[in-house]
Amino acid sequence: MNSLLFDSDDLSLTEDFLSQAYARLHIGHSGSSGIRTRMRRGIMPSVTVDELDFNYEMSYAVTPLGRLSLCTVHEGTVADNTFHGVTDTYGPGDIAVLAPPDLPYSGRIRSTRYNVTMLDTHLLNQVADPGQSGAPVRLTSHRPHSPAAAGQLKRFIVHLRDHVLSDPALCEEPLVVSAGSQMLAAGILAAFPHSTRTDAAAQDRNDAHSLTLRRAIAHIDDHAEEPITVADIAAAAHVTIRALQYAFRRHLDTTPTAHLRGVRLAHAHRELRSADPGTGATVTGIAARWGFHQPSRFAAAYRAVYGVLPSHTLRT
Template sequence: MQTECFDSGSLESTEEFLSRAYTPMRIGGRPNNTRTRIVRTAAAGLTVDRLAFGYTMSYTANALGKVCLISVHSGTMVDTTDGRHDVYGPGETFLIAPPDRPYTGALHSARYTITMFDPAVLDTVAAAGAHSAPGPVRLTGQRARDADANRRLGSTVAFLRDQVLTGSTAPEPLVIASATQLLAAVALAALPSTARQEEGERVDSRDAHTDTLRRAQLFIEENAHRPIGLADIAAAAFVTPRAVQYAFSRHTDTSPLGYLRHVRLARAHQDLRTADPCTTSVTRIAARWGFAHVGRFAAAYRRLYGTTPATTLRAQD
């Protein structure tokens, strides 16, 4: 995990930093107060930045090549791309621009969080949907569908910022991969996109047989320690993501990703049974197997094993 801090009163230095950290851009601001503070934290393709501008600043920027979500905490941001004048205020989380489009705008004494990830993660997550459309997924709107969607998106950004990308040590790779996919899934649910087809569209399930299920389960069991998703499972089973979903729903009582979570929970259980409680912790073992939220891990563990992970670990003392 990398952390970088920027604090400057120079517009020239700020423009240089922003162009290096995001995309080439030109900025302008009022000269009486040009203080800028930015703290960047990045790990495995996920970037979360905390920014504070004590002045009014305008910007003209090239395409980012990333999904870029902004959560405004104070002040305002104005999107002026293509002649628009869309104002975003405190409590709003929005997409600043499509990854392949330049954008323009202004901010007014704003404090906000920027979260960025690879657009390919949208494709991975969308492939898990029961009505996913073929081809690359695009976010087609910048504002959340409604107030509830906006709150969920903002809360997810805050979770990544305050719980996942925090502390002095890098989170486990599975935690970062799971957290990024969570954010992509919430973004797809919150923002307009091309991810969903019409509900009435028929889906071919001819490959949802037991051979598909066995190949998928074997791949999951052999690769649970890696940051795999539905697309990887389907490719290993030589079928489409939709077909592997149907195979699980037809022949089991879980989904492919549900089975993956079950396998990882079982691996965590084995680690807890054999670990030295003097040298490791429940939190560390949970993170090793992709469980970022220790409370949810403990609840799932108790439902399956009838005891707490801490009790299992202490039993080895």
């Protein structure tokens, strides 16, 4: 199952449902008439994207979710959201962290339509370098550091909701799920201040030699069909994520992720050449199998490398 729907005017049922969908919680409301709660959830491993609509005012108190939870307000107000001494109010256009994964939080919903995007925190460690301590990556502010970064993250969440989670076939493709999860984590780290180091460690620069690159490329070549992460590639090369990034930039003027996409594009090219359209093979299906979930972007990248559209290769 990759979706979940809820629509009710019963406050007790709503409380039970939300407790199961998130964590144990209590909601309060002064009356019981005229209320309606709607929720639509898109699901893939380690990530959920919810659209919620409350046409009434209510209070909430939630136990720790154990996951990173972002709130994007479309209409109305999420008022006095409070955790560990931090209290803030969010209105239309705002995106913020409701609470750190290990802390309870509370607040009030005022006739609000909003999005809640939740992800397992280990995803942040798959795309960021925690430094020598190896401590889990954590966000150090509940608000984004700039409107531009916040806008980019919101656009990606909408894309994930509308073009990946809405398509059951795409949600069954491991490489699409892996790429979408990693892009979401990277977008969060780009938008919010966090605990990963940003200094250029001397050891990382020393480790960014050709042997590191060869080890990394060999691992990518051997595992391109698997949902590997930048952290996996760095571990295979016996270096930090930062050293891996330095190695690719220094020797190939690219990134590990871009190189991995190029290898997968080559695999898709070979599959398109050998596929028989008469058996039902499609460009969209082959592209998705290799982690490309946007047909237009796949076609553009393919044409830039091979000089023709992927549909031409499939036909010939």
